[in-house]
Amino acid sequence: MKSYIRKVNYYETDKMGVVHHSNYFRYFEEARTAFMEQCGYPYPRLEEEGIISPVVGISCRYHKPVHYGETLEIRVYLTRMSRVKTAFRYEVLDAASGELRASGESEHGYLDGSGRIVSVQKSAPEFYETFLREAEPEA
Amino acid sequence: MKSYIRKVNYYETDKMGVVHHSNYFRYFEEARTAFMEQCGYPYPRLEEEGIISPVVGISCRYHKPVHYGETLEIRVYLTRMSRVKTAFRYEVLDAASGELRASGESEHGYLDGSGRIVSVQKSAPEFYETFLREAEPEA
């Protein structure tokens, strides 16, 4: 598990006075970017090696609203790593109280420049090994 | 089922050259707004009656990328309606070819101005009846 801290921006709220639900998926993405940096394998490096990693599926459950001025901790768990697919789980917490605000999951594939599925074990072995080490399969 | 047509905007793409995955949740929302208008019960009317309807959970599966310049058809199915909760299912199609690009689901609750759960059967009976008529429970 790796942790990412970030403040809520005004432009992320909507007229309900809370963060719009679509923005949590952007927080997840930021948290994945931070995850990869903390692993020592930043995402831009993967793209430099000619691999892009599109989101295949993603979901979020909202437990309590998040307000402007609050600071969030997003916890990222790498729950599954194979040669062609990666899965993450997320917890969004209020950083001050530790209270859970939302949780989510995502699944990612790997494509080369022409949009063909690639095995990262073959095409980006160092990346594959790095993520394999971080994987925490869930019960 | 109700259908909503919309073009893809440049600002919705990302450096992969396709629509960013977080924007599909905004398309879903637009399609829900259109759904309610087509039902004769626009969402702003619900808020005028003092009820807000936050997203409780939402998900999307991405089948094929969507590009700038394309036109989408988003099909909205109201799959479940109770006094306190509504569920929708979505299909995102390329309007030209009818090809499926993504599909999703969402769940929505109902709150009053103080954030308390309300029964829309009691608090907004006309809305409740309208949605009940539109509901197409899935097998």
Added chain:
Amino acid sequence: MKSYIRKVNYYETDKMGVVHHSNYFRYFEEARTAFMEQCGYPYPRLEEEGIISPVVGISCRYHKPVHYGETLEIRVYLTRMSRVKTAFRYEVLDAASGELRASGESEHGYLDGSGRIVSVQKSAPEFYETFLREAEPEA
């Protein structure tokens, strides 16, 4: 002048209850896209010819807030066209009342695939002629 009609989305509002100021620049972009389509020279065609057109400068003045549920008319004026630069002016009106809500200006350059400035008169003459015909220089 060409006109573009669009509804305000919920996700474009912020906790002030009105459309966030950054979204007007997205409305301008949508209105430019519609402008080019109405001219018979859609923007995707320009990119297919290997030319991208980045924004060089842009501004907006906000006269009255815009709310969810309202429909906007965005009027686009092509105010200047040269071989290397285009300028637009925008008026954002409430479609129902015709009342002015915001106004803006933008300036756009033209680059080839390697990021070099190109003369569209030479590289995309049909586009250049189309825009030249639409230009309405201001006093």
Added chain:
Amino acid sequence: MKSYIRKVNYYETDKMGVVHHSNYFRYFEEARTAFMEQCGYPYPRLEEEGIISPVVGISCRYHKPVHYGETLEIRVYLTRMSRVKTAFRYEVLDAASGELRASGESEHGYLDGSGRIVSVQKSAPEFYETFLREAEPEA
């Protein structure tokens, strides 16, 4: 002048491969929030006192594109402070090289809960004094 550091997010890029121009206005907003925090008068406190501060006008000039993976420094200058209006100037720099990427300006008013213009000298004197001290009028 106060300085704010932030990384570029993937979802802020567009199909040109660079940060979409509309996002700079969101960076400006984040930088203003940081500015106010560093002054000891965070923006949420102003809203708690019943005052909102809408953007009256805003502009940006784009000098060089910004890419995913880069870190930005946004410098905020409070250039004008009166009882009813505040103006800021911004410089967006690549944090690594110090190179200027964009620059901008914004103007902000002050309204009470009913949308009436207020004098912050009267309604929020501590805020007014704080900003007055930070003001660096330009030649």
